[in-house]
Amino acid sequence: MNIGFQEALLFPLRGGFLQPWFLLLGLTALIPWFMGSQQPVAYSSLAVIPRDALSTLVDRLLRFSGAAAAVCLSLGMAGPYLSERWVERVGTGAHIVLLLDRSSSMSENFSGRYLGGNASESKSAVARKLLAEFVQRREHDSFAMVNFAAAPIFVLPLTQDREAVLAAIRAIGDRGNGITNIAPGLAMALDFFDGQPVSGSRIILLVSDGAARIEDTTREEIRQRFHDTQASLYWIYLRNPKSNRLADKPANPDESTTPEYFLHRYFQGMGVPYQAFEAENPEAVQRAIAEVEKQGNLPLRYLEKQPRQDISAPCYAAALALLLIALAGKAVEVRAWNG
Template identity: 70%
Template structure:
């Protein structure tokens, strides 16, 4: 626990705590011969308690004014769930609906809009997962690292509601997603959830590098393929497969050769997309160890509370004070 101060200069006010210890706060009462009064241990104790209370009140107030706080820190949490990277296609074709008709980036019927809505519902249902997010089209865009802050994840998903643009280039997005797991301890499931309506050729050197990274990280890959009626099916081998006419089928074959758990879902409509996300949700949850960053915590209220207690004690003693002896 590391305590810091936002206004450390105010700690100098703490020297005021020495005043009640060095001087007498009660006014003197004239008496003809105080030497004949018997010793009174209870009064002596009461006097010391009041002096201590006054000193403690001054010290507490100076600490409160100095603004003490617990600095931000990392704490280890243990739960069940998965580390999930949302890899969302933001190419121009995501502005189409599931029939292949262009709808515009803001239309609620586009493949991108439906995917965002269902992904947001998916995030809300997952209690203990950590989510990261990447958008991609011609190049990947780093959106956010792993976090359990659902509001931040939902805001990141909503932020992709603009019009998509560019071509579909999956390889750089996959490389960035795998880098999220680099050097991290293996706890819980590692999932890359790829949501895309197309594919592109992956060069041989890049494909070998991706295969190596998948095997090193042991990340599970789920591809939700948003297929329109003009696209081929992943499960049906075309008569003449090639990179220009059937890139999705060849990408599916490549994913099957990665040596890690992989499953593809073909979603031809919003209902099929919802079913695909529900299938992903039924993953087995493994014990999940993760570090959570706690923001700094202001503790000045405790100082002011302590000062209030000591000042109330002094105020009570003030009301009981005898101002003059009866004649």
């Protein structure tokens, strides 16, 4: 659910009880007020005993402690909680969507040799490792993730939960499949910014070792959505020595044989902040991510959804403190007169 900043600031604290019928036990709070707090002590003539203000105060304190303890115990047993809510936070950073290529070629190493399940040298494994380090360094950023091959896969919405982002990166796996189809992945990545207030930098970080032709109508739609969302695009192009460089115009004008060059030209012509990095080895990938890390440090206001919070513990703690007062009074109770 999307929620605006004004809604979040006015959103009241709400709560409830998991087992509200336990609140009926709170009626036992009436017992101390109708029953004596101490056992009576026989005396020959009450008339000769002066009124003692301190004793009256202690008696009322003990009655109140017993009644309040009963109320607190009933509240704790009823399972009170605060409902989930939105909290506004302020930091410096960006909203970053990680758009990761999961085509079969990502299972190759940087020399172009297919590795299959080898986790340490494939382009996918290198990207995974370096992106995880990048996420850990960006303390105030919000991250989302989309994987794509022939079709995009929604992985994670924009969140500040570092453990969730790192778990999503680790879950990518090494074995890719299918072809590289960037357009649907870009469209899904842009969806994360729809309806969100513009705050901080908005970055789509595309990590891919290839490209595919984008239809003219789709090109215009993507261009317009980049302008509407005010998003920037960074492309880390994982190329092997056999691949063409993005800036080298191919001799063959057929876009199907050299899609990376034409996609790069299209990105350059969108009229939005765009930068491409060609990475031919893990060190180059690391340098590219470090360059992206320098970007997007604008003031960032964002909403964080807080889960439902159990507040029964304070009730039990208050009940314990009140019962200790009652027990202390019981311990010093005079059971018989001396003399």
